[in-house]
Amino acid sequence: MSIVTLNDRAVRSVSAFGSVSGGSMVFIKKLTASSSGTLSFVNGASNVVLDSTYKEYLFTFKNIHPATGSTHFQFNLSADGGSNYNVTKTTTYIYATHKEDGAATNLAYSTGSDLAQGTGFQKIGDGIGNSNDECASGTLTLFNPSSTTFVKHFIANLNYLYQSPAYTQESFVAGYGNTTSAVNAIQFKMSSGNIDAGDICLYGIN
Numbered sequence: 001m002s003i004v005t006l007n008d009r010a011v012r013s014v015s016a017f018g019s020v021s022g023g024s025m026v027f028i029k030k031l032t033a034s035s036s037g038t039l040s041f042v043n044g045a046s047n048v049v050l051d052s053t054y055k056e057y058l059f060t061f062k063n064i065h066p067a068t069g070s071t072h073f074q075f076n077l078s079a080d081g082g083s084n085y086n087v088t089k090t091t092t093y094i095y096a097t098h099k100e101d102g103a104a105t106n107l108a109y110s111t112g113s114d115l116a117q118g119t120g121f122q123k124i125g126d127g128i129g130n131s132n133d134e135c136a137s138g139t140l141t142l143f144n145p146s147s148t149t150f151v152k153h154f155i156a157n158l159n160y161l162y163q164s165p166a167y168t169q170e171s172f173v174a175g176y177g178n179t180t181s182a183v184n185a186i187q188f189k190m191s192s193g194n195i196d197a198g199d200i201c202l203y204g205i206n
Contacts, residue, residue, distance in 0.1 A: 023206040025058065030202075033195035035067065041202055042082040043184040050184055052146040054204030059140040059186070061158065061200055068193030069130040070163045074121040075140065077152065077177045078185035085187045086119040087152070091175030093123065099167040117178065121189070124156045125171045129163030135198065136160030145183035152177035 029048050031039045041059075043050035050057060064073055076085035093113035097106045113123045128136050138158035145152050156173040177183055188200060 026054070026204045026206065028202040028204055031200050033064070033198045033200075035194045035196055037194050038187050038189040039195060039200050040082055040185060040187040041200075042078075045082070048202065049204060050145060050186070050202075051182070054206065055144045056205040057142045057145065058203040058205060059142070059188075059200055060203070061136060061138050061140075061188075062198060063135040063137060064128075064160075064198035064200075065135045065196045066128050066130045066190050066193060067196040068190065070127045071130070071193055072123045072126040072191035073128060073136055073158065073160075073188070074123045074191055075156075075186060075188045076121045077145075077183045078187070079179055079181040079183055080185075082185035082187070085121070085185070087177040087179050087183060088117055088119050089115045089122055089175055089177050090117055091115045091122050091173060094172045095126075095169055096172075097162065097167050097169045099165060104167075113173075115175070121191070122173065122175070123171075123191070124173055125158040125160050125169070127162045127164070127169070128160045129166070130196070131163070134161040134163065142183070142186065148180055148182055150180065152179065152183050 033039055041048045041050055077087035078085045079087055091114045093110045095110055115122055125136050136158050140156040143153045153176045159170045162169040
C-alpha cells in the first residue's frame with residue numbers, strides 16, 4: 001500500500017484501492033421539431049430502443065420553442081407501443097422563479113400541476129413563451145421502463161422563460177407510472193399548438 005503526505009497528514013493513495021469502472025451513455029435517437037404536433041419515441045420504430053436493453057433512459061430537451069405563447073410542455077407514457085398514451089401516473093411538481101427585473105422570487109409546490117392516479121399528460125413546464133428568443137431546455141430520466149414487476153419512476157427538470165410576466169422558471173417533476181406492464185413508448189407535446197422548433201435526444205445508460 002502506497003502512502004503520500006499532504007500538509008503533514010498521511011493519506012492512502014487512491015491507487016491502492018484499485019480502479020472504479022463507470023457506465024456509459026449511449027446515444028439512441030434524435031427528433032427535431034418543425035411545427036410538430038407531437039414527438040414520439042416508440043420502441044422498435046425508426047431505430048428507437050426503449051426496452052430491457054438499458055435500465056435507465058435519458059431524454060434531453062434543447063431549445064424547445066412553442067408555436068403558441070404561455071403553453072405547457074408535457075409528456076405521457078404508453079404500454080401498448082404508442083397506440084394509447086394513457087399510463088396512470090402519480091406525480092409531484094415544484095417550481096422556482098426569478099423575475100427579470102429582480103423584483104420577485106418564488107419557490108412553491110404547484111398543486112394544480114401534479115397528478116394523483118391520473119392518465120392524462122404530465123406537465124413538465126408551464127407558461128413557456130413563444131417570442132423569438134424564448135424556449136425551454138432540460139432533461140427527463142425514465143428508470144427501468146421494461147420492468148414487469150415494479151412501477152416506472154421518472155424525474156424531469158426544465159428551465160424556461162415564462163412569458164408573462166417575464167421571468168426565468170425552473171420546474172422539478174417526479175413521479176411514477178403506476179403499472180407493472182412494460183412501458184415501451186413516450187410522447188411529448190405542447191398543451192396548445194405545435195412544438196415550433198427544438199431537439200429531443202434519447203440516450204440509454206448502462
